[in-house]
Amino acid sequence: MENARILGSSSWRIYFRVVLPISRAAIIAGVSLVILEVLNDYGVVSYYGIQTFTTAIFQTWFGMGDLQSAVKLSGTLMVIVLGILVLERIARGRRQFSFTTTKVKLLQPVKLEGPKKWYAFSFCMFIFSIGFIIPVIQLVYWATMTYEQFFSQDFWQLIWNSVSVAFIASTIIVIMAVVISNFARLNRGMLAKTFPKITILGYSIPGAVIAVGVVTLFTALDRQLFGFYEWLGLEPTLLISTSLFMLVFAYVIRYLAVGYNSIESGFDRIGTNFTEASRMLGMSVTKSFFKVDMKLIRGAIFGGFILAFIDIMKELPLTLILRPFNFDTLATKAYQYAVDEMIQQAAIPSIFIILVSGIAIYVFHHVLEKE
Amino acid sequence: MFVHIRNLAFKYPNSKDNTINDFNLTIDQGEIISILGESGSGKSTILRLIAGLEMPTNGNIMVGDHCMCSNSSFTQPEKRGVGMVFQDYALFPHMTVEDNIKFGLQKWSRKDKKNRVGEVLELVNLEDYRKRYPFELSGGQQQRVALARALAPKPKLLLFDEPFSNLDADLQIRIREELRRIIKSTGVTSIFVTHDQDDSQALADRIVVLREGEVAQVGTAQEILGTDCNFADRMPVKPRVLSRV
Structure with a gap:
């Protein structure tokens, strides 16, 4: 430029x-x-x-x-x-542009003066208002009308459901993402190249499709396992396909890419030099990972976790289809209120989604700054 | 012969030609060898093959009595007892100088570790920098820590990848004198890779000139200078350096 x-x-x-x-x-x-x-x-x-x-x-x-x-x-x-x-x-x-020089200099921001300044400001402000401020004000207003539900035990159960499921799924996502990207990084060949691509595919697939796929898979699996359940002295019912396990499984498929991208870019930044240095000093690949690599990409791991966490917190289609009976999250509850013509009631759960995500982002930045 | 490399060949999966072609070399115990070549000649690849960071397509490498790799076996880098000083040093940024050096001594007792750290730091003249982090050190100091870290586990063989490329010119001259002193005082067999003829001359007992993955010449600096007019033309002979070789 x-x-x-x-x-x-x-x-x-x-x-x-x-x-x-x-x-x-x-x-x-x-x-x-x-x-x-x-x-x-x-x-x-x-x-x-x-x-x-x-x-x-x-x-x-x-x-x-x-x-x-x-x-x-x-x-x-x-x-x-x-x-x-x-x-x-x-x-x-073919135009996957890359830069001919390795160091890309950041553009010098131009300081706008006079009316130009205000045009730029109001354009950004306009989008920000429509997208965030106005809806949030509306939500807060509705929330003041329905704040009593905040004190009910059901509501705390909702928050707990949302946060715990998102936490479990994000943890699994991060662990899988680390293993896959570390493998892809340290190996050459077909497998190391195709694995990450399959990983990322999940994010492009609509939730409803994943849900249908996962349900079909798990009902079939349950049928296969009927004999095993009986042998264990359990009733032969649809055990896995009515459990939380299925939901978490689907979350992992869909949001693995989110965690993966963050962690992969973390690995890209440190390169393979430190790992090689560690191996030359007598550490195996696994030990090197725990003693060196993991400590160096802590920020990226944490970032991947937070991003996946937020995405799962607000996920709707998957949760709606795959949740066990009577299991509600903030997102499904808000949705139910909304379709039942009780839009005001939906405000509190919605605000809490924003709130929890906001806290997560804040913690994320806080930790990054410390690094 | 301490190190014995025979018929070594290597090819990166997505390249057509061999990066290394039928490379042969024998090295005596305690000898300092320099592999000299232009960029792209495959010199760093040879180092990585000896280190075990790449797997050769053919050939074998013996260090001492141990077979590092042959067509039927491959020893993982962490089991080879070979040390390496990386081009950018690769000091672990989250550890102090002391912890960086201790990193390779995991099986040693606490007391031995402490003594060894003291020894190698004394060797590189950095006793007072134990508790510093790598980013608090100058380039030259970082390099000496990298050397101390590689020496600490008493490797049978020490490898240097372009050890001076990140240093200022005047520092480079000072450090290579010192480097030779340190290496010779520990008696460790060393191979270092460089594109700089001055470095090769100042440091090495013998020079291996590499061209397009093949050995073009092997000999002492004097022999190489005598036979290759290119070298003599481009490089005025420095008696001070030559007298030592």
């Missing part, structure tokens, strides 16, 4: 001729991410009564009890998702 400037282009020209083309890959990646998120969404579309694939999967399954059709719908949705992923690849093409 600075190059272009020195070559004498005006700011506008620079923007359209240099900045946009260079950013193309990033923009396409951003757009496809949004598309995938929208395909995944269930809460908003069902509240406003819009028919989407996700809501259709829900209806055929819960409304009509038709798992077969739900599987078919999921299959179709998966084809679309894969189509988008392929399109993204093609659109990016």
